[in-house]
Amino acid sequence: MRVQNWIKSPEYAEGAAVAFTKNFTSDGSIVRATLHVSCLGIYKASLNGKKVGRQVLTPGITSYDHRIQYQSYDVTDMIKRENLLIISVGPGWAIGHYGLIRSYNMWGKDVSAVAELEIITADGNTHYINTDQSWQVYTTEVTYSDIYRGEKVDKTAEIRLIGNALEAKSFPLVPQIGADIIENEILPPLELIITPKGERVLDFGQNITGYVALNIKGRRGDRVALSFGEVLDKDGNFYNENYRNAAYPVIYILSGEPDCFKPTYSFQGFRYVRLDEYPLDCIDLSSFKAIVVHSDMERTGYFECGCAPINQLYHNVIWGQKGNFLDIPTDCPQRDERLGWTGDAQVFCKTAAINFDVRKFFKKWLGDLRAEQGADGSITGVCPEKCAYGFKTRISAGWGDAATIIPYTLYEVYNDKSFLSENFDMMCKWVEYMRSTGPEEFLWLTGFHYGDWLAIDAGEDSYVGATSADLIATVFYAHSTRLLVKSGEALGKDMSEYRRLYENIVKRFREYFMENGMPRERLPYTEIKTYPKSTAGDNERRGVTQTAIALILHFDLCLPEERDALIDKLASLIHEFGDRMSTGFLGTAYILLALSECGRHDLAYTLFFQRQSPSWLYSVEHGATTIWEHWNGVKEDGSFWSVDMNSFNHYAYGSVAEWMYGVICGIQQTDVGYKQIRLAPIPHRDLGYAKCKLKTVSGEIESSWKYNNDSIDFEFTIPDGVNAEIALPGGYTERVCGGKHYYTV
Numbered sequence: 001m002r003v004q005n006w007i008k009s010p011e012y013a014e015g016a017a018v019a020f021t022k023n024f025t026s027d028g029s030i031v032r033a034t035l036h037v038s039c040l041g042i043y044k045a046s047l048n049g050k051k052v053g054r055q056v057l058t059p060g061i062t063s064y065d066h067r068i069q070y071q072s073y074d075v076t077d078m079i080k081r082e083n084l085l086i087i088s089v090g091p092g093w094a095i096g097h098y099g100l101i102r103s104y105n106m107w108g109k110d111v112s113a114v115a116e117l118e119i120i121t122a123d124g125n126t127h128y129i130n131t132d133q134s135w136q137v138y139t140t141e142v143t144y145s146d147i148y149r150g151e152k153v154d155k156t157a158e159i160r161l162i163g164n165a166l167e168a169k170s171f172p173l174v175p176q177i178g179a180d181i182i183e184n185e186i187l188p189p190l191e192l193i194i195t196p197k198g199e200r201v202l203d204f205g206q207n208i209t210g211y212v213a214l215n216i217k218g219r220r221g222d223r224v225a226l227s228f229g230e231v232l233d234k235d236g237n238f239y240n241e242n243y244r245n246a247a248y249p250v251i252y253i254l255s256g257e258p259d260c261f262k263p264t265y266s267f268q269g270f271r272y273v274r275l276d277e278y279p280l281d282c283i284d285l286s287s288f289k290a291i292v293v294h295s296d297m298e299r300t301g302y303f304e305c306g307c308a309p310i311n312q313l314y315h316n317v318i319w320g321q322k323g324n325f326l327d328i329p330t331d332c333p334q335r336d337e338r339l340g341w342t343g344d345a346q347v348f349c350k351t352a353a354i355n356f357d358v359r360k361f362f363k364k365w366l367g368d369l370r371a372e373q374g375a376d377g378s379i380t381g382v383c384p385e386k387c388a389y390g391f392k393t394r395i396s397a398g399w400g401d402a403a404t405i406i407p408y409t410l411y412e413v414y415n416d417k418s419f420l421s422e423n424f425d426m427m428c429k430w431v432e433y434m435r436s437t438g439p440e441e442f443l444w445l446t447g448f449h450y451g452d453w454l455a456i457d458a459g460e461d462s463y464v465g466a467t468s469a470d471l472i473a474t475v476f477y478a479h480s481t482r483l484l485v486k487s488g489e490a491l492g493k494d495m496s497e498y499r500r501l502y503e504n505i506v507k508r509f510r511e512y513f514m515e516n517g518m519p520r521e522r523l524p525y526t527e528i529k530t531y532p533k534s535t536a537g538d539n540e541r542r543g544v545t546q547t548a549i550a551l552i553l554h555f556d557l558c559l560p561e562e563r564d565a566l567i568d569k570l571a572s573l574i575h576e577f578g579d580r581m582s583t584g585f586l587g588t589a590y591i592l593l594a595l596s597e598c599g600r601h602d603l604a605y606t607l608f609f610q611r612q613s614p615s616w617l618y619s620v621e622h623g624a625t626t627i628w629e630h631w632n633g634v635k636e637d638g639s640f641w642s643v644d645m646n647s648f649n650h651y652a653y654g655s656v657a658e659w660m661y662g663v664i665c666g667i668q669q670t671d672v673g674y675k676q677i678r679l680a681p682i683p684h685r686d687l688g689y690a691k692c693k694l695k696t697v698s699g700e701i702e703s704s705w706k707y708n709n710d711s712i713d714f715e716f717t718i719p720d721g722v723n724a725e726i727a728l729p730g731g732y733t734e735r736v737c738g739g740k741h742y743y744t745v
């Protein structure tokens, strides 16, 4: 954008959307016309009555103080002789309620817009139309909108000229980096439920992120009010207390003519929609549609097997990603958070990158993470971090490590070194941050940590698990340092200093946290603080937990000769806990991988097939269509685990799909970008068959197997030029390059 004139309305009614308008004429000799637009808030641009572009919720969310994206649209075919350009802007993330302490007006008090229309005419000249004080501002039919608090569209509202635009504060602009946010799918309601309380509730059959569109004709001034929920309560009534401060309706006021409604500046997370107000006697289901909104990402991973609940689990992982990859990786799409939690993003990143092509999506968010990194190298729990205002001190192991884990994972999956070169400084600074905290250079024993978030081994009501937060912190310190070394080496840098640092961290980890090859049960009390709502005091955390051992094994913090005893200990902890996991956000991401890496696929499958909570299939058996935040979100008796931390669309535990692709179907990369692979499926009779396809940057890889009485048939498709080591159950191995390969064992 050549000229960046930001404009605002002379008056602004809190929560409303306003329309910035410009009339212009054109002589028709246009070769090319491009519209560049952005705003503080969320905008919708239209030219001569038609929406410009396919994107919604533009300009998306970034760390607005550092940068706001602008979009560029080819509008050549939309220009006529007499033209009306309208840029309507609602409050969105920047102005409305958003953030951990439900902040308001975080980036400004009123919405503003900036645009430039660039027209190249046949005579070779370029003409510009820029936002300036000649633009007129009108009220709109959207009289209220808020990310957390719904939207009110009033088709009877008088559209009034407010006046000429005023100059507004400018923000740094960048061309769009992220993936387009688009309306991806449309779901019809499956049924209308009349609940025991007599509520009228539409069931869309799938927990989604997006909004409800409605076609309706009624009397002028009639109202429709829609409330959103993810689950019904144990009696079958509508429930959305878990939305906390975001349990607000969307309201449509009818014009008297046939109306089409949908929100423009907000989105909701829901499966059920309660018709709080509905003016017509007959509810025609075909007039409602759920529109699924998320960032545009090409689907690249597919998995299917012969066990319906596992297919549902996989479906839930995919929908967890769709629901939470709306411009930033959000923890959940419904309650008063929807924030870019760094820990959630890092544990799920590998799965995300196999499921979908997330290069653009993460490239943008990593840019914000870099921009917001503290001068001391700190990375906070949430990005954009302004939304975590008041919680800034919460810099936690396993969360801040998004700075190293995500760039490295993206490099690994896509063989794109730009993820390393762009983020190398951030990775270094994060490692230096950990190195400089507290008196111990090679241990991380200070600060605040979320720990093994939502693990239940410290008691069912605790928000933080029993694993020592110091141990977790030092594990991630080691892991991040190792990734930094690998990244630097991939970039051709001398990493010997950081290699020594890594070796020292591992050495000190083993001295401090381990004894005779096992983690110490009781650890010295340190200064680490965890989240207040946890039953185990900070000084009561332990070294011998499922999470601790899984982390030690997976991140290689033990000697090879110690692995057997550790895996036996992990197995006995699992058995003692009823063949179940007791892990939270950090342990769950690695426990199946750790078991399989040690050859204990049997035990990994035991956890995978477990139906009692904590387990993945527990939520499936309780009707989940996305991944739950808490293992016990709905308890056996149908009551809810808690009101305030109980999302039913939280993708973190969906990281299990990494194990499904990599172990059940056995597609493992042994080189970046799947240039070399290992195909080592581990079949299980209860699955009957399994098949998986990955569209990688090296080509399409397929792996499938099927039980055939007592034998198993395997089939692999390997892209040309890709070397694969095939390793079948029973010990047969072979090296092949490209092509289709069949085996029976």
Ligand code: BGC
Pocket (backbone or CB within 6 Å): 331, 332, 337, 341, 343, 344, 381, 450, 453, 650
């Ligand atoms: C979020 C999580 C996040 C956590 C930090 C929660 O409120 O929803 O997903 O990682 O806080 O512990």
